[in-house]
Amino acid sequence: MEFEIQKNGNHTLIKVNSDRLDTNNAPDLKSKLVVVNNEGEKNIILDLSSCNYCDSSGLRAVLVANRLCEDSIGTFVLCGLQPDVENLVNISMLNTVLLITGTADEAKDLLKKKENL
Numbered sequence: 001m002e003f004e005i006q007k008n009g010n011h012t013l014i015k016v017n018s019d020r021l022d023t024n025n026a027p028d029l030k031s032k033l034v035v036v037n038n039e040g041e042k043n044i045i046l047d048l049s050s051c052n053y054c055d056s057s058g059l060r061a062v063l064v065a066n067r068l069c070e071d072s073i074g075t076f077v078l079c080g081l082q083p084d085v086e087n088l089v090n091i092s093m094l095n096t097v098l099l100i101t102g103t104a105d106e107a108k109d110l111l112k113k114k115e116n117l
Contacts, residue, residue, distance in 0.1 A: 001017060002016070002017055002018050002025055002028065003015070003016060003017065003028070003029060003032055004017055005032065005036065007041070008108075010043055010111055010112070010115055011041070011043035011044065011045055011075075011108070011111050012036050012041045012043070012044050012045070013044075013045045013047060013104055013107075013108075014029075014032065014033070014036070014044060014045070014046050014047065015047040015049070015050070015104070016029065016046070016047065016048050016050060016051050017050055018050065018051065019050060019051060019052045019053065020051065020052070020053045020054070020058075021048065021051050021053070021054045021055075021058030021061065021085075022053065022054065022055040022057060022058055023055065023057045026055075026057040026058045026060065026061040027057070027061075029058075029061045030060075030061045030064050033061065033064055033065045033068060034064075034068065037068040037069070037072060041072075041074075042069055042072035042073060042074025042075075043069065043074045043075045043076075043077075043111055044065055044068070044069055044074070044075075044076050044077075045076075045077045045078075045079060045104055045107040045108065045111070046062065046065055046076070046077070046078050046079070047079050047080045047104045047107075048078065048079070048080050048081055048082070048085055049079070049080025049082070049103070049104075050080075051080075051082060051085055052082050052084055052085070053084060053085070054084075054085045054088055054089075059088065059089075059092060059094065062078060062094070062098070063094075066097070066098060075099065075110075075111060075114055076098070076099065077099045077100070077101055077107040077110060077111065078098050078099065078100045078101075079100065079101045079102065079103055079104050079106065079107040080102070080103060080104065081100065
């Protein structure tokens, strides 16, 4: 399975179980994100720790996730960026608009803190 989806109390964690997020699987990820959001989830954590490569269609899927959460007055957190993917995110300046953590656990902690504000 290319994507692992875990619904937790205050969020849904989506882990990409592929070393690439590109034109071959980004459309499927976008579809899953829309379904999760339509089911009422407003907080999504996207874990890319297994991903060593991402292209522009992968970045578009990340931006779709961010927009869906923003439109739902929720929070999107991107985590587990590998060096090449992190470099792409930084070059495209997405690090200035996205919440990014090192691990899924850090992302969960961030969501808990936001909830308690």
